[in-house]
Amino acid sequence: MKRALLTVLTVLAMLPALAWAAPVRIGSKQFTESVILGELARLNAQQAGVDARHQRELGGTSILWSALQHGAIDAYPEYTGTLTHELLRDVAPDADIPALREKLKPLGIGITDTLGFSDTYAIGMQENRAAQLHISRISDLAMHPELRFGFSNEFMDRTDGWPGIRQRYGLAQTQVRGLDHTLSYRAVASGAVDAIDLYSTDAEIPYYHLRTLNDDRHYFPRYEAVFLYRLELEQSAPAFIAALRKLCGRIDVSSMQRMNAEVKLGGMKESDVAARFLSISLVGGDGGFWQRLWQRTAEHVTLVALSLGMAVLLGIPLGILSARWKRAGQLVIGVTGILQTVPSLAMFVFMIPLLGIGTWPAAAALFLYSLLPIVRNTHAGLIDIPLELRESAAALGLPGSVRLRRVELPMATRSILAGIKTAAVINVGTATLAALIGAGGYGQPILTGIRLDNIGLILEGAVPAAVLALLVQGLFEGVERWLTPRGLRLEARQ
Amino acid sequence: MFGADSARPIAFALERVSKRYGSVVALAEVSLSFAVGSTTALIGSSGAGKSTVLRLLLGLDWPDQGVVRTGGEILQRAHVLELRRRVGYVIQEGGLFPHLTVLGNLALLPRYMGWTTAQVHARAQELAELTHLSRDVLERYPAELSGGQRQRVALMRGLMLNPDALLLDEPLGALDPLVRHELQDELKRIFDQLGKTVIVVTHDLAEAAWFAERLVLFRDGKVLQDGRLVDFCERPADEFVTRFVKAQRYLPEASA
Numbered sequence: 001m002k003r004a005l006l007t008v009l010t011v012l013a014m015l016p017a018l019a020w021a022a023p024v025r026i027g028s029k030q031f032t033e034s035v036i037l038g039e040l041a042r043l044n045a046q047q048a049g050v051d052a053r054h055q056r057e058l059g060g061t062s063i064l065w066s067a068l069q070h071g072a073i074d075a076y077p078e079y080t081g082t083l084t085h086e087l088l089r090d091v092a093p094d095a096d097i098p099a100l101r102e103k104l105k106p107l108g109i110g111i112t113d114t115l116g117f118s119d120t121y122a123i124g125m126q127e128n129r130a131a132q133l134h135i136s137r138i139s140d141l142a143m144h145p146e147l148r149f150g151f152s153n154e155f156m157d158r159t160d161g162w163p164g165i166r167q168r169y170g171l172a173q174t175q176v177r178g179l180d181h182t183l184s185y186r187a188v189a190s191g192a193v194d195a196i197d198l199y200s201t202d203a204e205i206p207y208y209h210l211r212t213l214n215d216d217r218h219y220f221p222r223y224e225a226v227f228l229y230r231l232e233l234e235q236s237a238p239a240f241i242a243a244l245r246k247l248c249g250r251i252d253v254s255s256m257q258r259m260n261a262e263v264k265l266g267g268m269k270e271s272d273v274a275a276r277f278l279s280i281s282l283v284g285g286d287g288g289f290w291q292r293l294w295q296r297t298a299e300h301v302t303l304v305a306l307s308l309g310m311a312v313l314l315g316i317p318l319g320i321l322s323a324r325w326k327r328a329g330q331l332v333i334g335v336t337g338i339l340q341t342v343p344s345l346a347m348f349v350f351m352i353p354l355l356g357i358g359t360w361p362a363a364a365a366l367f368l369y370s371l372l373p374i375v376r377n378t379h380a381g382l383i384d385i386p387l388e389l390r391e392s393a394a395a396l397g398l399p400g401s402v403r404l405r406r407v408e409l410p411m412a413t414r415s416i417l418a419g420i421k422t423a424a425v426i427n428v429g430t431a432t433l434a435a436l437i438g439a440g441g442y443g444q445p446i447l448t449g450i451r452l453d454n455i456g457l458i459l460e461g462a463v464p465a466a467v468l469a470l471l472v473q474g475l476f477e478g479v480e481r482w483l484t485p486r487g488l489r490l491e492a493r494q
Numbered sequence: 495m496f497g498a499d500s501a502r503p504i505a506f507a508l509e510r511v512s513k514r515y516g517s518v519v520a521l522a523e524v525s526l527s528f529a530v531g532s533t534t535a536l537i538g539s540s541g542a543g544k545s546t547v548l549r550l551l552l553g554l555d556w557p558d559q560g561v562v563r564t565g566g567e568i569l570q571r572a573h574v575l576e577l578r579r580r581v582g583y584v585i586q587e588g589g590l591f592p593h594l595t596v597l598g599n600l601a602l603l604p605r606y607m608g609w610t611t612a613q614v615h616a617r618a619q620e621l622a623e624l625t626h627l628s629r630d631v632l633e634r635y636p637a638e639l640s641g642g643q644r645q646r647v648a649l650m651r652g653l654m655l656n657p658d659a660l661l662l663d664e665p666l667g668a669l670d671p672l673v674r675h676e677l678q679d680e681l682k683r684i685f686d687q688l689g690k691t692v693i694v695v696t697h698d699l700a701e702a703a704w705f706a707e708r709l710v711l712f713r714d715g716k717v718l719q720d721g722r723l724v725d726f727c728e729r730p731a732d733e734f735v736t737r738f739v740k741a742q743r744y745l746p747e748a749s750a
Contacts, residue, residue, distance in 0.1 A: 392589030395552050396603045396651070397578035406602060410593045485593035487635035 072356030150193030203261035311370030319378020377419025381412025535702035582652025
């Protein structure tokens with residue numbers, strides 16, 4: 001009895017602990033340095049006994065910032081320059097960290113001190129080409145308006161990127177193309193472009209023999225690496241914040257360049273690189289190829305099945321409704337059609353404020369995409385039934401619901417199934433983008449592969465995705481054969 | 495004339511009914527009544543309004559003006575399902591549901607009404623005998639039937655609940671002459687055998703006269719003449735009736 005009471009008391013005493021025992025969620029952006037910093041934070045926290053998860057390469061700045069503000073993640077690595085130039089308004093371009101801390105406080109967001117390095121933008125050229133043209137400073141570029149630039153898409157758009165620097169240095173180059181950052185090194189190495197934007201910690205700078213041009217007019221702001229976190233963690237997970245603060249000042253530029261090089265050029269895993277830096281040894285690993293494949297397949301199939309299931313449950317009734325009432329039909333098909341035109345990346349980003357990150361928001365986005373083919377085909381299948389057959393059913397004296405169930409829906413089976421099949425195949429493809437908001441699946445190795453320029457990794461995601469699409473197609477063709485009433489197949493043959 | 499035959503109760507009646515589809519006048523102030531157990535043929539060119547009569551009697555369409563009566567009561571939307579179950583309806587192509595077998599087509603309404611499978615089977619066998627449909631056809635799909643078989647099945651489907659009346663809209667219109675001739679005989683026999691109220695729509699005067707003693711000729715949404723064939727020939731209501739009667743073509747003398 002006493003023992004039982006003790007147990008109950010112990011459990012009760014542990015309840016508050018359980019209440020905030022949910023793991024701390026760390027996010028990272030879609031480039032190697034951010035992923036390494038995320039891994040450092042995770043391992044460091046785990047070493048301090050805090051349960052932390054790392055949702056890697058969630059996407060660009062806007063996704064991470066939005067996810068942090070809406071509590072979908074608890075912390076992520078950021079740069080002060082991004083805060084002053086992009087994320088915060090009414091802040092001096094050279095604001096220091098204490099000033100930023102004051103600005104972030106009302107948003108419920110905290111900021112650590114600098115991690116020890118600044119990762120600023122820079123412009124780089126091939127060493128021998130720069131030497132040949134006598135270019136060592138950015139202002140030297142003004143004398144060569146014929147040069148071709150290849151800038152990352154983000155750099156092209158940011159006010160502190162190309163538009164700003166062009167103005168500051170009076171650059172007149174007109175051949176400026178947007179490129180993926182990881183591809184731009186190859187472009188400059190092969191001579192396809194003359195200059196690209198760089199991050200000062202990029203591992204490729206020595207590898208490709210690039211010259212970093214001197215920012216002689218001090219245009220680029222400092223991009224001190226920091227962690228942003230939700231302020232409520234100071235109460236709910238003080239141990240995590242303490243661990244995070246211990247990282248501050250410990251990572252200098254050369255360490256960061258070295259870690260970037262180990263991952264991007266040395267092919268090491270981010271977790272191993274981070275563990276080596278923290279001098280801890282990792283136990284186990286993330287399993288073999290088959291285990292990874294199995295896990296991603298499970299994630300991918302879950303996404304497709306969830307979204308498709310919801311779309312079938314809602315889409316068929318909406319299709320029936322549209323077929324019955326013309327006005328409602330035009331509205332429903334119009335709205336689902338517009339949903340279809342929203343770019344998938346934008347759709348995933350829209351879901352973050354509503355549903356956070358992970359499987360559910362991804363499934364919700366895919367669900368919205370699946371609606372149109374299902375609604376449209378249900379509508380078309382019902383509308384295409386010859387009038388005299390619909391009237392024959394009515395003339396028998398069957399009520400509308402029975403007519404729908406026994407005559408109209410069976411006759412529309414083929415069209416409806418074709419709609420579901422289309423939705424499923426589209427979903428298998430689109431779900432590869434769901435990795436951007438932390439839903440995993442086959443998109444994960446594709447993202448990592450693009451980031452690390454590793455074809456093998458890209459194929460590890462792309463091949464199973466293609467196989468799955470074919471399987472889904474085959475499966476639905478079988479289902480179609482099985483579910484289509486024999487009489488309709490005979491009729492079609494005539 | 496026939497409409498005024500007060501000896502028998504009235505099964506269906508139109509009272510000053512008008513109906514238009516957009517700008518097309520289908521019926522203009524038509525009054526007609528059909529006695530219980532009578533057989534009537536509605537004739538006329540296509541678009542003359544004869545099919546509209548059947549659609550109004552079944553509540554598939556509603557009059558713009560005037561009333562439709564069934565069994566003396568004014569037809570109301572709330573009672574239209576019960577009415578339809580007491581009336582068999584057969585259309586030109588049969589209107590069979592392609593995803594169901596013959597038996598499935600026949601069973602649709604009875605199963606909804608709560609019949610057992612055994613009852614449905616027994617009734618189907620009975621009607622197969624009546625319509626001279628071979629029993630192995632019951633398991634086939636509409637796509638596997640000949641045109642004549644389809645019309646027999648359509649008739650069976652209309653008769654499953656043993657309705658009071660049969661409305662047939664060009665039931666033999668899509669058949670070749672031999673099958674058509676054979677089915678004209680069969681239908682005539684079945685109408686006589688069952689003694690139900692029958693209204694047949696056809697544009698063929700000879701077929702109409704073969705089925706029914708009473709013919710109703712429509713033109714442009716109006717009843718031009720209502721009577722027996724002999725009246726049409728000897729006392730035509732106007733010039734058009736004579737032209738319609740004379741439009742029948744007879745076989746030329748075979749030249750030896």
